[in-house]
Amino acid sequence: MAQQHPDSTVPAVQTAGTAPTGGSLADYLRAQATEFLRALRQHRESGSGGNAAADSVDAARALRRSVRRVSGSLHTFRPLLDPEWSEGLRPELAWVSGTLSMEHACAARLERLLLALHRLSGAAVLPAQAGGPAPQERGTLTVGAAKAGALLDRQLTLARTRAHSSALQALGSSRFHAVADQVAVLASEVPLTAADADLRPLARAAEERLGDAVAALPLVTAGHPYNAEALIHGLSPDPAPHPQDAPWHQVRLLLRLHRYALEVLHGGDGVSDPVDVRLLTAGQALDRHRDASEAAAAASAAARTARIAPATAYALGVLHADQRHEVEAARFAFQQSWQRQALRTP
């Protein structure tokens, strides 16, 4: 496996050798369900003590991580599982994952934008603090950059607080308790319909969906540095100006499903396997693409705030364009890492 890779012509999912069966899927789902229950306990216990906030963040991350893996495996290996059970559980897991990820996304977006404002001001880039840079660091920013930072801080901190409340409310809801009960059952008993079935054709299908989606990306353009594609609708009157991002977001999700399918087949978290390190690199480029795309949209949205000063709007325009170039840079990085994988022969 270590010499294989996720190119459509040389698959990572081998079809020779001893077949991993439904038993491997059951092991994987049980392990992820157990991890979910552990993280949930950790999250509930993180309410007190010295490291309460950090513990809570860690627990929420572990919850999201296990939910994504259970949900992804249910999707990829759907034909091997009780259809009624899996089709009932998946949307509920998507709701948990979505609700739990909002707070982290707001915090990360604010950090990304404030770091960019400092970088664009030629100021030393400092590690971001919760709530943004300390006032004395703002002295190095122009009035516009400082005001833009304060506006983004206000808007994204508000969004983050709301997301935090929503997450707490969700975790206390009967809807969530029902999901947690279903996952608790999963930790001991996986409703397999075909325990002896070979997992590889389904994993291979997930890999092919990824390959097809990558083949549809404009990778030739992305491989030409400074192609100026990502900012082509930077001032468009279209309220949804970046449909060009959607296929990349889709590849990001399909890459994740492929990675989880490999975890099911081979066990472990895949980090020790060199092929998966390359998959991780490609995935990180797509994460950066998504983060920059959303940060650019947040800068653009902030610029539509009523009664802002022209200097603030100017700084937000520079920031928006900067993040759209990050989008373009991330596509270039993905193209490079993907090409390297395709060139490496087994």
Place this chain on the structure above:
Amino acid sequence: MAQQHPDSTVPAVQTAGTAPTGGSLADYLRAQATEFLRALRQHRESGSGGNAAADSVDAARALRRSVRRVSGSLHTFRPLLDPEWSEGLRPELAWVSGTLSMEHACAARLERLLLALHRLSGAAVLPAQAGGPAPQERGTLTVGAAKAGALLDRQLTLARTRAHSSALQALGSSRFHAVADQVAVLASEVPLTAADADLRPLARAAEERLGDAVAALPLVTAGHPYNAEALIHGLSPDPAPHPQDAPWHQVRLLLRLHRYALEVLHGGDGVSDPVDVRLLTAGQALDRHRDASEAAAAASAAARTARIAPATAYALGVLHADQRHEVEAARFAFQQSWQRQALRTP
């Protein structure tokens, strides 16, 4: 010569073979002085007739072209010329060149910025018309982009009109007549002090100054796509935020001097010689660098206009960042073309 190139280790200026002497320099200066007088006559006669404006633009371009070549040759081959004469003439030629280039620079900058605004709006890029896009084309722009375009149009058209008046005034001045008289003398008699001297050591010195200046550029960084260097002071409070551009502007001038020296040595305009096509490519990247740098500064200056709408300022911020990325892209293009020259062995 065709297989040589302007790398410091493999010089374009050979030192073997029959030496080009002061006679070649005299021929070149006479030819350029004659071209200057022809263009000046064309410019004076372009006042009437159907193609008056186009003829005038052509004539001004030809004037600038010959002035740059005379001035550059005076600099490179200074020790072979009457020092009092050449040191008196050079600043006057610089004044003519500067005065005549302003109008063209304003027009080109406006065209570049309006095309960028259209590109950033996802609108079809149309060839620019004098005075900017027609009103019906503005329908595809956002309010901010349209207002930014109108503001830049106003400011740069005003600057262009002023530059036009200055140029006309200069061409009618006694100072200009004195320059024209000196060039008229040059067309028949070049004040050489050493007619038999070998031109190549001086041409070689010009090439070495270029090589040294290129070696001091941050080419390793420039060769990494999306290095984000050019926008690093995009929001800096520093009123002169782009000292990083200066060494590139300097290389642009030294590259031009090197190219003119090769013209003196080998005759002709160098376009037919493959090594000079590569020099032209590198030079075009540096022209683009200069143009984008100045366009970015114009967008930034327009954003400091009093009482503009936030939407206008936002569009100018996006435009500024876009042009700074053009600066970065031009550095990358220069690095690539220079590397290709260095790799090609004789």
